[in-house]
Amino acid sequence: MIDFARVQKELQECSRDVEASGIKVAPKSDNLGRLTGTIPGPVGTPYEGGTFQIDITLPDGYPFEPPKMQFATKVWHPNISSQSGAICLDILKDQWSPALTLKTALLSVQALLSTPEPGDPQDAVVAQQYLRDYQTFVGTARYWTETFAKTSSLGVEEKVQKLVEMGFPEALARSALESVGGDENLALEKLCSG
Amino acid sequence: MNSMEERDPDQEEPQTTDPNERIILIHPLAQGMVVIEGATSLESLLRDMGNKYGQPPASKASIEAMPRVEIGEDNKDGECAICLEEWESSAIVRKMTCKHRFHGNCVEKWLKIHGNCPVCRYEMPVDDEELGKKRDGGDEGREWRRTEREIWVSFAFNGNRRNGDSNENPSSDSADFSPSSPSATDYETES
Incomplete structure (x- = not known):
């Protein structure tokens, strides 16, 4: 255990x-x-x-x-x-x-x-x-x-913006990005899986 | 064991000395060879290799013998390094010979798996059965030699990155094999 x-x-x-x-x-x-x-x-x-x-x-x-x-x-x-x-x-x-x-x-x-x-x-x-x-x-x-x-040449703000444009709330997008170390694909995956 | 020995034309000819001070490890397929010399390096190697699969469990007696100490006001700083819970005043904890303290449950569970201190790796006594293999040699010399055999096996393992083959049938004197056979066919088998 x-x-x-x-x-x-x-x-x-x-x-x-x-x-x-x-x-x-x-x-x-x-x-x-x-x-x-x-x-x-x-x-x-x-x-x-x-x-x-x-x-x-x-x-x-x-x-x-x-x-x-x-x-x-x-x-x-x-x-x-x-x-x-x-x-x-x-x-x-x-x-x-x-x-x-x-x-x-x-x-x-x-x-x-x-x-x-x-x-x-x-x-x-x-x-x-x-x-x-x-x-x-x-x-x-x-x-x-x-x-x-180097997951992306985009800065954090640009990644957040990108996720917001996809329809996610900014705060959620930001915390998702943080929790996966800034990888926008992982963040998107996390956001989609709830 | 069937110790494979190889003559690699690219390698310099190693000089043989007292077999107790030199071990030559050869991997015929990878054309690799390692020469380990000197009692000092053997000792350190021995230590490393002994830990290859981690330290064996501590003996029941040594676990039992660890004093139980109370956490007082003066020594309550810190935490149990195993569960990371901070010390509580007047808790009874176990103190190892190296002075490191842990919750009884925490450290006993660990010592039954690997008999060393989680913090400083201080080694606890091992049960007799664990040592049986090494002890049945009798005198010091035999024991040393048997341990050297273990060095060889471990190393071949490591170099090969392959489990199995050469460590099935240990012999008692691998330290004796010398690089003195200039076989043109690259390796020969000793028993």
């Missing part, structure tokens, strides 16, 4: 310092078992400027079992599958501890973006490119960030 009281606390705690960490966690629906995490690409990496969405599924044993995390945003990184978004990170596996939280786990994922470990790859193709042709790796990673992790 998931400890929902703890998950609620985590969400509150996380929303308190979104400004500082840039890390967001929002439930996908009323069921707290499925959430979406959002991390900004670390500055000084090919992921800089991107916003990465991570699908989170809490197992029944949470927090005694690690949350399942997977990139929903396509990303080019040796320890993340370019196909499925699966993440190779010890704390999400055998090194999990119940003192870790969704936020600290997402911080670790963000740190992984800064410090690839090509020696323990999730995606062998990316890892080989990283080791053999680092410049090309950086180029590809940057291109993927530009293409997939």
Whole structure:
């Protein structure tokens, strides 16, 4: 049985310092078992400027079992599958501890973006490119960030406006956009699903 | 185990020393090879590999032995790091050897899965049955060697990203295999 009281606390705690960490966690629906995490690409990496969405599924044993995390945003990184978004990170596996939280786990994922470990790859193709042709790796990673992790060149206000034009109340559009980390398509999906 | 050994023409010839200080891991299909040297690195590797599947559960006795302490006015700051509930005055909580405190229910549940402190990973004693495999070797040397065997298995696992094959039939002396067989056919099998 998931400890929902703890998950609620985590969400509150996380929303308190979104400004500082840039890390967001929002439930996908009323069921707290499925959430979406959002991390900004670390500055000084090919992921800089991107916003990465991570699908989170809490197992029944949470927090005694690690949350399942997977990139929903396509990303080019040796320890993340370019196909499925699966993440190779010890704390999400055998090194999990119940003192870790969704936020600290997402911080670790963000740190992984800064410090690839090509020696323990999730995606062998990316890892080989990283080791053999680092410049090309950086180029590809940057291109993927530009293409997939910058959901839109529109600013928040323009996105809100777009949703309002579709007939949604402004306040609702704004909160929907916020809860999904600014992705207008996800926001639309959320608004449509009620 | 059937330890695969390979001669890769592109690799420099590794020098053999005391087999206890060097482990060579070779993956014939991926043409990969890893050489691990030195007692120090072996020790750290051992630690890492021991945790490959997480720390085993703590022994019942050690869980029982954790003192129950009362939360008083002077030490009520903070929270249980497992359920994130703040401490309540005069609550009785469990204190681990590393001094970290948790609700009894919270920490017992965790220690029955993995016997380490959620906060600092301080390792609790493990039940004898858990250690049985390592202990039946008897003296220190045997135990060390058997553990080295585990290093090899874990690493091959890791490098392959493939479960199964090579870890089914562990041998007791994988540390002995040396890179001294210049086989032109790229690998040979030792038993």
